[in-house]
Amino acid sequence: MLDKLVARTGGGAALMLASLSARADLQYNLQPPATNVASQIYNLHLMVLWVCLGIFVVVFGAMFYSILRHRKSLGHKAANFHENTLVEITWTVIPFIILMAMAYPASKTVLDMKNTSDADMTIKVTGYQWKWGYNYLGQGVNFFSNLSTPRSEIENLQAKDKHYLLEVDHPMVVPTGEKIKLLITSNDVIHGWYLPAFGIQQDAIPGFVKSVWFKVDEPGTYRGQCAQLCGKDHGFMPIVVKAVSPQDFTKWIQAQKAVVVTYNPNKTYTEAELVQHGAQVYAANCAACHQANGKGIPGAFPALDGDPIVNGPKAVHIETVLNGKGGRMPAWKDQLNDFDIASVITYERNSWGNHTGEAIQPAEVKALRK
Amino acid sequence: MDATAHTHDHGHEHPPKGIMRWLTTTNHKDIGTLYLWFSLIMFLSAGSMALMIRAELFEPGLQFFQPDFFNQLTTLHGLLMIFGAIMPAFVGFANWLVPMMIGAPDMAFARMNNWSFWLLPPAALLLLGSFFVPGGAAAAGWTLYPPLSIQMGMGMDMTIFAIHLMGISSIMGSINIITTILNLRAPGMSLMKMPMFVWTWLITAYLLIAVMPVLAGAVTMLLTDRHFGTHFFNPAGGGDPLMYEHIFWFFGHPEVYIMILPAFGIISQIIPTFARKPLFGYASMVYATASIAILSFTVWAHHMFTVGMPAAGQLFFMYATMLIAVPTGVKVFNWVATMWRGSMTFETPMLFAIAFVCLFTIGGFSGLVLALVPVDIQLHNTYYVVAHFHYVLFSGAAMSIMAGVYFWLPKWTGHMYDERLGKLHFWTTTIAFNITFFPMHFLGLAGMPRRIPDYALQFTTFNQVASVGAFLLGISQLIFLVVVLKCIRGGKKAPSKPWEGADSLEWTLPSPAPYHSFQTPPVVK
Numbered sequence: 001m002l003d004k005l006v007a008r009t010g011g012g013a014a015l016m017l018a019s020l021s022a023r024a025d026l027q028y029n030l031q032p033p034a035t036n037v038a039s040q041i042y043n044l045h046l047m048v049l050w051v052c053l054g055i056f057v058v059v060f061g062a063m064f065y066s067i068l069r070h071r072k073s074l075g076h077k078a079a080n081f082h083e084n085t086l087v088e089i090t091w092t093v094i095p096f097i098i099l100m101a102m103a104y105p106a107s108k109t110v111l112d113m114k115n116t117s118d119a120d121m122t123i124k125v126t127g128y129q130w131k132w133g134y135n136y137l138g139q140g141v142n143f144f145s146n147l148s149t150p151r152s153e154i155e156n157l158q159a160k161d162k163h164y165l166l167e168v169d170h171p172m173v174v175p176t177g178e179k180i181k182l183l184i185t186s187n188d189v190i191h192g193w194y195l196p197a198f199g200i201q202q203d204a205i206p207g208f209v210k211s212v213w214f215k216v217d218e219p220g221t222y223r224g225q226c227a228q229l230c231g232k233d234h235g236f237m238p239i240v241v242k243a244v245s246p247q248d249f250t251k252w253i254q255a256q257k258a259v260v261v262t263y264n265p266n267k268t269y270t271e272a273e274l275v276q277h278g279a280q281v282y283a284a285n286c287a288a289c290h291q292a293n294g295k296g297i298p299g300a301f302p303a304l305d306g307d308p309i310v311n312g313p314k315a316v317h318i319e320t321v322l323n324g325k326g327g328r329m330p331a332w333k334d335q336l337n338d339f340d341i342a343s344v345i346t347y348e349r350n351s352w353g354n355h356t357g358e359a360i361q362p363a364e365v366k367a368l369r370k
Numbered sequence: 371m372d373a374t375a376h377t378h379d380h381g382h383e384h385p386p387k388g389i390m391r392w393l394t395t396t397n398h399k400d401i402g403t404l405y406l407w408f409s410l411i412m413f414l415s416a417g418s419m420a421l422m423i424r425a426e427l428f429e430p431g432l433q434f435f436q437p438d439f440f441n442q443l444t445t446l447h448g449l450l451m452i453f454g455a456i457m458p459a460f461v462g463f464a465n466w467l468v469p470m471m472i473g474a475p476d477m478a479f480a481r482m483n484n485w486s487f488w489l490l491p492p493a494a495l496l497l498l499g500s501f502f503v504p505g506g507a508a509a510a511g512w513t514l515y516p517p518l519s520i521q522m523g524m525g526m527d528m529t530i531f532a533i534h535l536m537g538i539s540s541i542m543g544s545i546n547i548i549t550t551i552l553n554l555r556a557p558g559m560s561l562m563k564m565p566m567f568v569w570t571w572l573i574t575a576y577l578l579i580a581v582m583p584v585l586a587g588a589v590t591m592l593l594t595d596r597h598f599g600t601h602f603f604n605p606a607g608g609g610d611p612l613m614y615e616h617i618f619w620f621f622g623h624p625e626v627y628i629m630i631l632p633a634f635g636i637i638s639q640i641i642p643t644f645a646r647k648p649l650f651g652y653a654s655m656v657y658a659t660a661s662i663a664i665l666s667f668t669v670w671a672h673h674m675f676t677v678g679m680p681a682a683g684q685l686f687f688m689y690a691t692m693l694i695a696v697p698t699g700v701k702v703f704n705w706v707a708t709m710w711r712g713s714m715t716f717e718t719p720m721l722f723a724i725a726f727v728c729l730f731t732i733g734g735f736s737g738l739v740l741a742l743v744p745v746d747i748q749l750h751n752t753y754y755v756v757a758h759f760h761y762v763l764f765s766g767a768a769m770s771i772m773a774g775v776y777f778w779l780p781k782w783t784g785h786m787y788d789e790r791l792g793k794l795h796f797w798t799t800t801i802a803f804n805i806t807f808f809p810m811h812f813l814g815l816a817g818m819p820r821r822i823p824d825y826a827l828q829f830t831t832f833n834q835v836a837s838v839g840a841f842l843l844g845i846s847q848l849i850f851l852v853v854v855l856k857c858i859r860g861g862k863k864a865p866s867k868p869w870e871g872a873d874s875l876e877w878t879l880p881s882p883a884p885y886h887s888f889q890t891p892p893v894v895k
Contacts, residue, residue, distance in 0.1 A: 026831060027816040030748060041744045045815075048742065052735040060728060063706045067724070071714045072646070078713035082648040091703045092696060099692045102742065107685055109744040114681040154824060156431040164430060165826045184678075189518040190611060192676060192751055196817035201676045201747045205612060206517060207605020210678030223826075227676070227751040227819045229511045231518055232438045235822030299504050300438055300523075328521055 031196045034222055034243075035214050038199030040109045048102055055098075113199070116213045119181035123172065127184075127191030127204035127226070129330060130233035130288060134172050137183075141256040144335065145170045146284045147236045151292060154236075166223040169284070171240035175249035176219050185209045188330060192227030195239055203228055216243045232300075233288050263339035263362065271346060271359040278347025281340045285332070286348075294352040301328075305352035314360060317345055318368050333369060338362035385885075393488070396480035397885060398465045403782075404487050405462030406775075410851070412454030412494060413768070417844055419447040424806075424840035427833050430825055440823035441509035442525070446497060448512030449529065452629065453536045454494055456763065459771045460632040461486075461543045464571050466782065468547060470876035470883060471565045473556025473892045478549040486542035493535035500525035511821060513622070514589065516603035516614050520596055527596070530589045537582040544575035544582075551575075556875070558894035562656070565874040566649060569656050570635030573663045577624045577631075580667075585621040588614060612677055619670035627666045629763060630730075631659060633770035634701060637723050639874065640777050641705050644720035645712030646871035651704040658697035658704075665694050675746045684743045691741040695734065702731055717869075718792035722773030725800050726765065733761030736811065751821075754814020760807045769799070772850065779857050780864035784882035787857040791849060798846035805839030 029046075033039040070076045126133040128144070135142045148169045152158040161167065174180050184193050186204035194201040198214045216222070224239040244252065283292065286304075290296050294305035304310050309317050321341055324331035332341060342360045349356040385391045385400070395401060423443050426434050435443070465483070469476055477483045500507040505523020508514065519526055551572045555564070564572075591602040591614070601607025603614045642649045649655065671679060671687040679687075705727050714720070736758040740746045749755060772795075779787045809832035814820075818829045825833065864881040875892060876883065 026812070027828065028812050030815050031817055037744070038748075041748050044742060045739065045745045045748070048739050048745070052738065056731065056735065059702065059706060059731070063709060063724075063727070066706070066709045066711070067714065067716075070645075070710065070712050071716075073715070076711075076713050078646040079711040080647065081711075082650050082652065082708075087707070088651055088654050088700070092700055095696050095699045099695060102738075103689060103692060106688065106742040106744055110681055110684055110688070113744060113747070114684075154432055156433070160430060160827060162827065165824060189521065190515055192819075194751070194817075194819065196748065199744070199748055201750055203677045205677065207609075207611065208678070212678075224817065225819050225822075229441070229515070229518065229821045231509070231521065232436075232441065234441070235437065235819070235824050297436065297438070299506065 033199065034197040034216050034218060034220070035199060037109065037113055037214070038197060040105075040112065041199045044105055044109060047105070051098060051102065113212070116181050116211045118179060119213060120178040121175070122181045122183060123174075124183045124185070124209075125172075125193055125204065127186040127188075127193070127230065127237075128335065129188050129231050130226075130237040132168075132172075132191075132193070132226075132237060132239060133187075133335070134170075136253065136256075139253055139257075141253055143170050143256070145172065145240070147238055149236075151287070163223065165236065166225070166238045166240070168238055168240045171221070171242045173242045173244060173249060173252050174216070175246040176217055176243045177215065177246065179213055179215045181211055181213045183209050183211050187334075189230045190228050191230045191237070193224075193239060194227035195222060195224035195241060197222045197224075198241075201227055216241075219243050219245060236288070263337070265338065265362050265366065268361055269342075269359065271350065271357075274343045274346035274359050275350055276343075277339070278343035278345070279351075281336065281344040282347050285336070286344065294348070294354075304348050305354065307354075310348050310354055311356060314345070314349070314356075314358060314364070315368060317349070318360065318365055321345060322365070322369060338365040338369075341365045394484070396476075396484050398469050398477045398480070398483065398887070399782075399883065399885065401477075401483050401487050402462045402465030402467075405458045405465060405490075408487075408490055408494070409455050409459035409462060409771075410854075412450050412458070414847065414851075415498065416447050416450035416455055417847060419443045419450070421840060421844050423447065424837040426823055427825070428837040429834070430827055430830055432824055435823065437823045438509055439506065441511070441821065442501065442507040444821050445508050445511055445514075446501070449508075449532075450494070450497060451763070452512065452625070453533070454490075454497070456629050456767045456771070457536075457540065458490060460571075460574070460629075460767075461540075461547075463567075463632065463636065463771075463774055463778075464543075464547050467778065467876060468550055468568055468571060469554070470781075470879060470887045471568050471874050472551060472554060472559055473875050473888045473894065474550060474554035475886050475888055477546050478554055479546045482542050483546055486539045486546065489535045489539040489542075493532040493539070496528040496532040496535070500528040503528065513615075513618060514592065515618075516592060516595065516611050519592055520604070527593065530593050533589050534586055537586045540578050540582050544578040547571055547575045548579075556888065556891040556894050562653065563894060565635075566638035566652070566655060567632070567635035570631040570638070570659055573659050574628050574631045577628050577663055577666070581621040581624045581628075584617060585625075588617040588621065591617075612674075615674050615677065616671070619673045620667075622673065623670040624663070624666045626762070627662055629767045631663065633726070633730075633767050634659065636770045636774040636777070637705065637726050640719045640723040640773055641708050641727075643777075643869050643871040643873075644717065644723070645709045645714050647708060647712040649704070650707035650710075651700070654700055655704055658700045661697045662694060665690065665697070669694065672741060672746070675743050676750045688741055688743045692738065695738050695741075698734055702727060702734075715870075717776075718787070718789060718796055719773045719777035721793065721796045722769050722776065725796070726769050726773060729761055729765030729769070729800075729803070733758055733766060736761060749814055751819055752814035753810040753818045753820055756820050757807050757810035757814060760810075764807070765800075765803055769803075772796075772799070775850075775854065777869075778876075779854070780868040781876055781879075781881050781883055783858050783861075784864055785857050785861035786864050786868060787853050787861065791853045791856070795846060795849040795853060798849065799843065802839050802842035802846055806836050806843050807839075809833075809835045809839075 033042045122137045124135040132145045145168045148167045153160045184202045184204045186206045191204040200212050202212045222241045226237045289301040290304050296303040322333040339362045342362045342365045345360045503524050507525040508529040510519040594600040601609040603609045603611050669691045672691045813832050866880045867877040
């Protein structure tokens with residue numbers, strides 16, 4: 001344990017020295033703004049920072065002057081004044097005026113941020129534990145956006161990618177130059193949709209639909225994270241927005257519509273086919289809690305390896321996945337289709353120490369949906 | 371000799387020996403001592419949790435802890451520091467000093483005083499013990515927002531009961547302090563002659579009575595939502611998760627001032643003493659404290675700018691929050707004016723007080739930055755907020771407590787503390803504090819969310835700097851422990867007034883202060 005600690009921290013210390021000397025990319029300010037609102041925020045912050053710095057220098061200049069000059073060791077005799085109405089009124093009124101000068105531009109930006117009218121396009125954003133769902137309203141495109149950083153990078157078994165923890169399988173794609181309105185809500189607990197370059201942070205609250213907007217001009221990839229503590233994998237549900245030209249966006253949306261149905265609801269799949277797809281579904285949705293090895297986390301998340309539900313009647317297993325269990329196991333019926341659920345259940349029932357040999361078909365899942 | 375002494379004072383000077391003395395004590399000094407030791411133990415335990423957090427955050431990737439345990443650490447670090455370390459420390463100061471400063475023999479309700487302390491150890495055991503129950507401690511952040519807190523295991527129930535106990539303790543303590551201040555002042559001590567520390571505690575006690583029941587109500591609703599089928603905060607049953615946030619922060623914002631007003635009081639005792647000059651603007655100091663307290667009830671939703679309030683709500687809470695900067699500024703100006711043209715010396719308490727004024731002001735400035743809605747939306751839930759509240763709570767509240775301990779240790783123990791070690795503690799603490807928390811401003815500006823166990827690569831360097839600083843800061847506190855223990859065990863004999871410029875009533879008593887403060891009330895002119 002100790003040498004493990006030394007190896008880790010020693011390695012870290014070396015890394016730190018190296019990075020301190022090597023890095024020129026240290027960021028001391030807000031991210032470069034990509035929208036008009038974000039640049040207003042950027043400038044507002046700079047303005048307030050300079051005002052505070054000015055006040056700091058004046059007030060503490062006076063204090064340190066006094067500390068240096070008015071000390072007993074220099075033989076300075078204490079004066080005895082302890083009141084001065086004029087001075088006291090002055091230093092109440094002047095800060096008040098400075099504050100009003102700050103409040104004015106801030107209020108203007110607030111009103112600008114709140115103006116969600118006349119949007120060109122609306123996307124509904126739903127927070128889930130622990131991923132984002134994006135629904136392009138009226139366009140029939142609807143998908144989930146999962147962290148795509150492999151587990152092995154998180155567990156330090158593999159070198160970390162440049163976009164470590166800030167990469168997803170399906171980014172939100174938006175056209176440049178159009179006013180996009182987001183309707184933000186949550187399926188379970190409170191999340192926070194936070195994209196610094198757009199100047200947007202909006203809590204996703206179950207039972208509420210809140211709206212924000214942005215208009216981005218530069219094509220590019222913009223990255224953010226969930227900002228509101230939402231449980232175990234709060235740090236692992238990033239947000240990636242790809243802004244593309246309107247032409248590229250049209251192509252993208254057509255392509256999305258084409259891939260919506262990729263499975264045949266009436267086909268009888270083989271166990272191998274189901275297990276192959278199920279492994280992917282499991283990695284994206286289940287492994288966060290039940291772990292890739294199916295052992296769960298003792299005391300927090302049950303093991304599926306050897307679990308009585310997984311090795312018991314299949315109807316109970318299907319219903320558990322569809323409807324959730326005990327408040328902590330989420331209901332997956334709205335997030336996964338029949339094929340996904342059939343596949344993942346088949347995978348679970350034929351992995352690790354589980355050998356039921358059963359292949360669950362999409363039709364069986366469909367039959368049990370309420 | 372013993373027998374005569376015994377008949378003279380009817381045994382009042384002879385408390386039972388051993389553990390029974392501390393369990394049954396009704397003496398304000400004993401209880402003050404208990405509060406202060408309790409607080410120091412909690413400070414060190416919650417501090418070690420902070421070091422575990424910083425160890426995990428030293429590098430990207432998961433090194434030491436799983437995310438769920440990491441969240442338990444951040445949650446309990448917050449709860450224990452607030453309810454275990456800072457608040458009890460200030461109550462300890464109030465117990466020791468309020469009777470001595472106003473010329474009273476003891477607190478007004480001596481037995482209730484005992485009870486309000488002894489509720490705290492069980493609460494602390496519930497919180498610390500919750501790490502060992504199935505599912506572990508509460509992991510929803512110290513704010514305990516539902517629906518996340520509804521999902522937690524029984525650690526959350528233990529947290530809720532601990533909060534109930536600590537709330538009852540605070541309310542009883544506050545009633546005691548208010549009654550003592552209003553009824554037991556020595557003849558001639560009008561309200562406007564009270565030392566500033568007494569004033570700030572009088573106002574703080576009212577704040578506590580006003581808001582602790584609000585918190586108790588909020589967590590009780592959590593409890594019934596969790597176990598008894600109510601839906602206060604569950605939208606599926608017609609409840610409202612936002613209502614919890616409103617109720618919580620209606621407690622939570624005044625709570626911020628509960629943790630800083632007594633600090634203002636301590637600093638206002640120390641600076642005039644070492645400047646050898648009366649406090650500048652005593653009356654405006656009292657009014658500023660009162661206005662901060664009143665305004666603190668009108669700003670709670672600035673903790674919730676990202677929930678999507680209507681523009682009118684955002685603007686109201688932004689203006690109200692900015693307004694608090696005015697009385698707070700008045701206080702800082704008054705302290706600087708007190709130093710101005712004084713005859714200053716720089717013993718450890720004064721060094722801490724000066725650092726307090728400087729660093730607390732930095733925390734105040736970052737608070738002003740966060741008050742502006744658009745900037746807050748950019749920085750909410752990031753490390754900028756973590757930097758901000760550690761500047762007000764560590765270099766504010768905690769460092770004022772340290773200043774106060776050095777200032778009054780001679781009175782409490784009868785010995786002078788080791789000045790050389792005290793100064794060493796000051797410098798290591800102040801430097802390590804800034805190494806730890808200043809880089810967090812940059813992390814927040816760059817967009818690093820708080821409460822995450824792992825982070826993207828561009829945040830690495832500043833996290834490493836912060837982690838190194840945190841370990842230095844943690845080790846520095848061991849110096850503090852040594853100074854305190856050394857001072858209790860011996861050292862140069864302290865005169866009744868070890869500080870040349872001190873002038874409140876506690877310095878007229880011998881050092882260490884006698885078991886009962888003023889048997890006959892002093893006369894204040």
